[in-house]
Amino acid sequence: MPAKILYPSSWSISGKLAFAFFFAALVPIFLTAYYGMGETLSRVSVNERQGLTELADVTAIRVEQSLIGVGRTLKLVDQASTEALLVQSSAKRSPAAIAEAQELLVRLVASNEDVQSLRLVDAAGRVVVSNMQDDIGLDVSAQAFFQRSVMAASSNVPIVISFGTASQTDGLGLTLSQPMRDAKNALVGAAVATVKFSTIEAALSSARTRPSLTPFLLDNDGVIAWHPLSALRYKSLMPLRPEAAARVANEGRYGQVTVASLGMADLQRMMGDPAGAVQRSYRSPVSGETEVVAMTALTAAPLIIAVSEPKSRWEVPLREVFASVFGKVLMVTFIAAGVAFMLLSRDVIGPIRQLTRAAEAVKDGKLDVRARVLNDDEVGDLAKTFNGMMDEIVERQHERDVFGRAVSPEVREKLLDGQIELGGENRRVSVLFSDIRSFTTICEGMTPQQVVEMLNEFLTEMTSVVAAYGGHVNNFLGDAIIVVFGAPGDHEDCAWGAVQAAFAMRRRLESLNERQRARGDLEIVSGIGIGTGNVVAGQMGSLERFIYTVVGDVVNVAARLETMTKKFEGNPILVNSETAKAIEGREGVEVTAIGKQALKGKAQEIDVYRVDWALPA
Incomplete structure (x- = not known):
């Protein structure tokens, strides 16, 4: 019987017309809705990508504003004529002058919550004055930020010269240096400020305006400097080139950590795009989903702000809405087809009358009556069902005679089978x-x-x-x-x-x-x-x-x-x-x-x- 479904030629006319109505109504609706969903997904995707770009831009601006504020603090140190301490030899430096300079640095650190430490470093790389007592006398000549400060001696503005793990900070540290000169414009040292990484971390965390967003920080070599998942920190997007790996190691940028690769070629290629915010889709090895990421390079530091989000965040709800709407359309269309089916079934009234006459005969006690099966359609099936019902009634009558004397229902089947x-x-x-x-x-x-x-x-x-x-x-x-x-x-x-x-x-x-x-x-x-x-x-x-x-x-x-x-x-x-x-x-x-x-x-x-x-x- 189920095989008949595969052969429309055996269907009733009412069934064929009802199916044609159902198919003709549903297919155009489905195609239109599917096309509309694709257009909607495209527009929403553009808006979401733009939103990620704006979020990355705003986060980068927050970080750069903090760095500009730290640079102004260094300017105040330079304007306070503290270079005299750097010109003098250690034996000639007045304790009172050192105390006064140290008090100045302490006040400036207290006035700028983004500054972790301020130091005056002489031309030999020795810390002369610092707001942190333990730093005084340290030799920092071998550190990257001092060497770059000497190389940038012609610059008159603070520059970001190094970043990485540092003893002054928790995790990643940013160091800004202002070269200092004497009256003859000779380099006598530098004013050095270490930025609290919590400032950058707070800016990144503020970008997570919803749980599905993942902000993270990259350096210019493609190493993840900060990520909400600590297991991804200090990992490179792709294996570092030998010169980059040597530079990272020599600078001690991430301490003694060995930089492993995540194999994220798509993100690495994004770093080669022109400056400014860019976004692209990639397969995340963490979530296993396709995500969209927006990147904005900082102008004041060799860092890149990135914000990522799974595409499913906006695609899944839209697909669920489509499925819900299509389900309702399907139900309504099916009901309409059912109504059409009932209206078209009126041409089977003749066989039904014949079946009614057979039922009247049964009412009069004629249990041997059977309906004629005239059609191989629904009415024919009804006649077959009626005949099966009559066979069942006769069988039940026999059971009543048998079980009027038997009291063991568990053995009914075997008893009726003659076993x-x-x-x-x-x-x-x-x-x-x-x-x-x-x-x-x-x-x-x-x-x-x-x-x-x-x-x-x-x-x-x-x-x-x-x-x-x-x-x-x-x-x-x-x-x-x-x-x-x-x-x-x-x-x-x-x-x-x-x-x-x-x-x-x-x-x-x-x-x-x-x-x-x-x-x-x-x-x-x-x-x-x-x-x-x-x-x-x-x-x-x-x-x-x-x-x-x-x-x-x-x-x-x-x-x-x-x-x-x-x-x-x-x-x-x-x-x-x-x-x-x-x-x-x-x-x-x-x-x-x-x-x-x-x-x-x-x-x-x-x-x-x-x-x-x-x-x-």
């Missing part, structure tokens, strides 16, 4: 017998209705678990339940099924007792005995009424074993030797021999075993 007849057959089964301990005590103070409700709840919980293990509830005896494994259906391992069901009944009883305690009722304790052996199984009774049951000594053994559980601590599950042998070696089960025990009604003692679950529940 079970009056009499019996020899079968090897396992019988599980379980009843409630101290049932009379539990029922004290309860009304008959409450007793019935409690008993029904217990029996319902117990019977609900046995079917999963191939068990057939054979009978209820008051508060007791008899379950047979291996009849009427075959069970390859009836003993193992019975033992598993017993454990499951114990677990289900624990859940039931939780509810008992919550209601303030007594807990229920049940005994379980299992016997395995040969029985006669079949329909037994009179011609007017018969039931499916099993007869044999093993049934009595199971009942006696259940009674015997009262004698042993912990109310164990007891089984006979046939059961114990059948489950021997099963994982998770401990079988313990109790010894020979006398059972009521049996002349000879039998071997009795207890079984316990050895694995966590």
Whole structure:
């Protein structure tokens, strides 16, 4: 039947027209919406990229404003005529003049929150005065910022001459130097300011106006100087060229850290673009997504401000909106097609009248009537369904006759198939017998209705678990339940099924007792005995009424074993030797021999075993 869907020639006319309406309405809408979504994505992408560019520009301006402020502080040092201290030899420097200069530096550092330290360095590279006492006397002649200051002696403005890890800062440090000259315009030293990296870090952090944004800082060699993820700091976008690697190492730009490569060629190529903000898409090795990054190079420092964001941040919501809108359009179109289908189906009224006449005949008691199948379409299917229904009614009538005498619904299918007849057959089964301990005590103070409700709840919980293990509830005896494994259906391992069901009944009883305690009722304790052996199984009774049951000594053994559980601590599950042998070696089960025990009604003692679950529940 499903194959008919693949052949439109077998469809009804109403179905063909309804599908044509559905297709003609939906496809143009889908194509238009898809094209519109692409245009919208393009416009939003342009706006988002522009926003990233502006954010990178604003962040760069904030950093450069801070550097300009530090440069003005250096100008104040130069204007204070402190170069006289640098001209004099160390023996001729007045302590009072040094103290006055140091006080000046301390005041200037206090007035500019972006400055970490101010130092006066003589032409030999020795720190003469500093706002930090421990710096005085240090030899910085080998450091990059001093060497570059000497090389830039012709410059009259502060310049950024070095950056990298420094003892004066936490993490990355920026150092600005103002060359200082005497009255003859000879270089006598430099005023040096170390910028707090927290200033730059704050500017970068302020660019993260939403969680999806990732601002970071690059130097001109393509090394990530700062990133929110510390694991990416001091990593190069691509392997450094030998001269660049040597320069970074000689300057001690990032301390003793070995600069590893991230293999981000797309970002490395962006650094080769002309000065100014640029943006490009790249595959992030961190998020695994395609991201858009905007870069702005600083004019006052050899650094680049970058701001990155995944494209999914704006693409996914738009696609979700498209899916939602298209889903609604699909639903509306489908409903409209359904309405069209119903209107077009009016041409099948003739076959439906024929079907109505057949139904009227059934109403008059003619169960042998059948509808004629005139078409191989929906109406034809309806006629086939009607005929199937009539077959089912006849079959149900037969079942009513049969089950008016039978009381075992579990064996219905086998009985109707003729697999079970009056009499019996020899079968090897396992019988599980379980009843409630101290049932009379539990029922004290309860009304008959409450007793019935409690008993029904217990029996319902117990019977609900046995079917999963191939068990057939054979009978209820008051508060007791008899379950047979291996009849009427075959069970390859009836003993193992019975033992598993017993454990499951114990677990289900624990859940039931939780509810008992919550209601303030007594807990229920049940005994379980299992016997395995040969029985006669079949329909037994009179011609007017018969039931499916099993007869044999093993049934009595199971009942006696259940009674015997009262004698042993912990109310164990007891089984006979046939059961114990059948489950021997099963994982998770401990079988313990109790010894020979006398059972009521049996002349000879039998071997009795207890079984316990050895694995966590």
